[in-house]
Amino acid sequence: MLVDMAVDNTSRIVVLGGTSGIGLAVAQRAARAGAAVTIGSRRPESLRQALDQLPTGVSGHVVDASSSESVAGFLDRVGEFDHFAYTAAENLTGAPLAAYTVAGAQAFFGLRLFHALDAVRLAVPHLPSSGSITLTSGTAAFKGGPGWTLGCAVSGAMVSVARSLAVELAPVRVNVVAPGVVRSPVWSSMTEEDREAMYAQVGAGLPLGRVAEPDDAAKAYLALMDQDYVTGAVSVVDGGTLVA
Numbered sequence: 001m002l003v004d005m006a007v008d009n010t011s012r013i014v015v016l017g018g019t020s021g022i023g024l025a026v027a028q029r030a031a032r033a034g035a036a037v038t039i040g041s042r043r044p045e046s047l048r049q050a051l052d053q054l055p056t057g058v059s060g061h062v063v064d065a066s067s068s069e070s071v072a073g074f075l076d077r078v079g080e081f082d083h084f085a086y087t088a089a090e091n092l093t094g095a096p097l098a099a100y101t102v103a104g105a106q107a108f109f110g111l112r113l114f115h116a117l118d119a120v121r122l123a124v125p126h127l128p129s130s131g132s133i134t135l136t137s138g139t140a141a142f143k144g145g146p147g148w149t150l151g152c153a154v155s156g157a158m159v160s161v162a163r164s165l166a167v168e169l170a171p172v173r174v175n176v177v178a179p180g181v182v183r184s185p186v187w188s189s190m191t192e193e194d195r196e197a198m199y200a201q202v203g204a205g206l207p208l209g210r211v212a213e214p215d216d217a218a219k220a221y222l223a224l225m226d227q228d229y230v231t232g233a234v235s236v237v238d239g240g241t242l243v244a
């Protein structure tokens with residue numbers, strides 16, 4: 001018998017990091033599909049602003065992804081759910097090898113890798129065997145650049161994490177989205193002028209002629225939740241970054 005696992009009004013979706021950028025767009029899309037959506041992030045102000053933008057019925061809680069206790073408490077408040085997306089991260093900044101420090105690298109890997117894994121560990125008991133986990137990487141997993149060694153390393157690690165957990169956690173599915181440059185607050189360490197110049201320059205070099213909007217990436221998260229015969233997969237959403 002075929003069972004339709006589509007994201008719809010029977011789905012319960014949790015987005016950790018769902019108050020901004022890609023995560024907020026995932027929450028927006030999932031809510032529009034009728035799912036029961038819960039978002040979480042660290043700053044009460046971001047949570048308030050996100051809930052103001054999202055459809056009525058979306059719930060949210062303050063949660064610090066860098067604390068196991070906080071994530072466990074957040075997930076316990078939600079209870080059982082079907083799909084878990086992890087998009088929490090601090091702002092992106094590149095740095096040359098000459099500026100490398102072990103402590104800086106550990107901090108960079110913290111939310112994106114170490115705490116992502118911890119959140120997955122804590123989310124698994126809340127998921128049914130038909131559930132899914134969607135993690136976040138980036139095209140940096142496959143394409144290097146000056147100053148982006150840590151970004152490349154953590155993105156590559158997340159691809160490997162998804163491929164390994166897809167086996168370990170089966171039949172729960174584990175996939176990862178690898179966006180190219182997305183217009184989002186993750187770049188707000190740059191001035192607005194520099195940011196816009198970067199978007200324009202990167203976009204002009206892409207086959208599709210523009211950088212991504214958060215909703216471009218969100219479509220991939222929803223598709224991976226929906227597609228119940230895909231696990232350990234990387235969905236590259238990059239406007240052609242990797243082929244240009």
Ligand SMILES: NC(=O)c1ccc[n+]([C@@H]2O[C@H](COP(=O)([O-])OP(=O)(O)OC[C@H]3O[C@@H](n4cnc5c(N)ncnc54)[C@H](OP(=O)(O)O)[C@@H]3O)[C@@H](O)[C@H]2O)c1
Pocket residue numbers: 016017018019020021022023040041042043044046047063064065066087088089090091092111112136137138139178179180181182183184185186187
């Ligand atoms: N944007 C891009 O160009 C791009 C490209 C490739 C990959 N990515 C990756 O995609 C992911 C999401 O990026 P984005 O552009 O959506 O970033 P974003 O707009 O900056 O959103 C990051 C989210 O993480 C939350 N967060 C930060 N620290 C947290 C913590 N300790 N606990 C819980 N939540 C926390 C933020 O909430 P608060 O405001 O509450 O802190 C925010 O909701 C990142 O891993 C990024 O590296 C992004």
